[in-house]
Amino acid sequence: MEFAPLVEPGPPLSEAERRRYARHTRLAEIGDLGQRRLAAARVLVVGAGGLGSPALTYLAAAGVGTIGVIDDDVVETSNLHRQPLHSDADVGRPKVDSAADRLREVNPHVVVRTHPRRFSAEGAEELLTAYDLVVDGADNFAARYLVTDACALAGVPHVWASINAFAGQLSVWWAGRGPCYRCVFPEAPPPGSVASCAETGVIGALPGVMGALQAAEAVKLITGAGRPAVGRIILHDALEGTWGEVPVRSRADCPLCGVSPTITEVRSGEEPPPVPLVSVTELRTRLGHEAADREVVLDVREAEELAEGRIEPSVHVPLGALVAGDAADLVDRWRAEGASVVAYCRSGVRSAHAAAYLLSVGVGRVASLGGGILAWDDEVDRHEPVVPAGRTAVGQE
Numbered sequence: 407m408e409f410a411p412l413v414e415p416g417p418p419l420s421e422a423e424r425r426r427y428a429r430h431t432r433l434a435e436i437g438d439l440g441q442r443r444l445a446a447a448r449v450l451v452v453g454a455g456g457l458g459s460p461a462l463t464y465l466a467a468a469g470v471g472t473i474g475v476i477d478d479d480v481v482e483t484s485n486l487h488r489q490p491l492h493s494d495a496d497v498g499r500p501k502v503d504s505a506a507d508r509l510r511e512v513n514p515h516v517v518v519r520t521h522p523r524r525f526s527a528e529g530a531e532e533l534l535t536a537y538d539l540v541v542d543g544a545d546n547f548a549a550r551y552l553v554t555d556a557c558a559l560a561g562v563p564h565v566w567a568s569i570n571a572f573a574g575q576l577s578v579w580w581a582g583r584g585p586c587y588r589c590v591f592p593e594a595p596p597p598g599s600v601a602s603c604a605e606t607g608v609i610g611a612l613p614g615v616m617g618a619l620q621a622a623e624a625v626k627l628i629t630g631a632g633r634p635a636v637g638r639i640i641l642h643d644a645l646e647g648t649w650g651e652v653p654v655r656s657r658a659d660c661p662l663c664g665v666s667p668t669i670t671e672v673r674s675g676e677e678p679p680p681v682p683l684v685s686v687t688e689l690r691t692r693l694g695h696e697a698a699d700r701e702v703v704l705d706v707r708e709a710e711e712l713a714e715g716r717i718e719p720s721v722h723v724p725l726g727a728l729v730a731g732d733a734a735d736l737v738d739r740w741r742a743e744g745a746s747v748v749a750y751c752r753s754g755v756r757s758a759h760a761a762a763y764l765l766s767v768g769v770g771r772v773a774s775l776g777g778g779i780l781a782w783d784d785e786v787d788r789h790e791p792v793v794p795a796g797r798t799a800v801g802q803e
């Protein structure tokens with residue numbers, strides 16, 4: 407699909423700019439007007455690392471008038487094989503400073519704004535009001551989901567890429583115009599479940615390829631040229647030397663851009679909120695105890711996940727429905743009866759949110775099952791089935 411140019415053109419180009427951008431303006435898809443749009447554009451690049459190095463360099467060279475760079479890291483020697491924005495002499499310097507110096511050398515016509523900090527929930531919305539689009543070079547899931555939420559809520563296109571070992575992926579997420587990142591990847595994987603580049607390694611030229619492609623997508627969006635990668639993920643296998651793409655669609659039940667979103671503000675990442683935890687062993691003991699009928703086990707997973715196994719007996723209310731107030735009668739009863747509620751999900755992230763919600767609405771005794779059904783399956787299914795005292799399992803007696 408094609409889109410109208412994202413940015414209105416700035417004033418006519420100077421003679422110096424005309425000479426500098428001659429190979430751009432010669433392209434019918436960009437032209438003089440497109441170059442003026444680039445000059446008026448404000449692009450925020452999250453991360454001045456592997457993807458940020460080429461993305462920032464080509465955006466500056468292309469004449470994007472205002473470039474923001476946000477990063478809280480310092481340059482390390484092990485960065486240099488894939489981050490040629492920084493040089494050996496920059497080791498130990500903040501990456502935003504090293505990047506700004508280099509970009510001003512590349513193109514003195516552009517303004518570089520530095521944000522020497524991590525992209526965080528605090529101030530994310532104000533920050534995005536100063537930019538037309540975001541190029542996401544984040545190297546961790548917490549930042550990626552924050553960027554995703556902030557972009558979708560601000561209606562700003564989000565040029566994303568991801569790299570690992572020899573594989574690269576890229577898409578333009580744009581809530582309202584196409585899918586957002588959460589339409590395809592609704593929640594972050596549990597911390598530690600996906601290896602980072604630091605653990606698996608990455609071929610140095612791969613972020614160069616994918617980051618340059620991000621800059622090209624940004625130029626296309628700003629000028630309205632061609633068909634941006636909205637609604638598809640472009641896949642690159644550097645080891646095989648192949649390219650492919652998969653179509654992706656918006657989801658009506660997306661927690662961020664769907665018809666009844668559960669995410670309506672930028673919140674601090676996917677870290678579970680601090681709530682009381684119970685271990686699987688403790689829950690098993692409690693359920694086997696005489697007072698077990700006062701224990702409520704609350705399953706907050708989506709309906710399609712129930713086939714993966716359940717803790718019995720349990721009550722099923724998906725997290726989205728719970729926080730939307732769909733189970734208000736049940737919650738009222740728990741509050742009135744002083745029930746002890748243990749929430750669980752797959753791994754413990756959603757259940758922590760559910761527990762935090764129940765505490766916030768006055769249910770007094772609430773906990774989240776640490777490690778979720780995964781831990782339950784690991785630990786408890788090795789033992790005999792749970793049969794609360796005073797109850798009779800079917801088939802016994």
Ligand SMILES: [Zn+2]
Pocket residue numbers: 581585586587588589590656657660661662663664
């Ligand atoms: Zn979405």
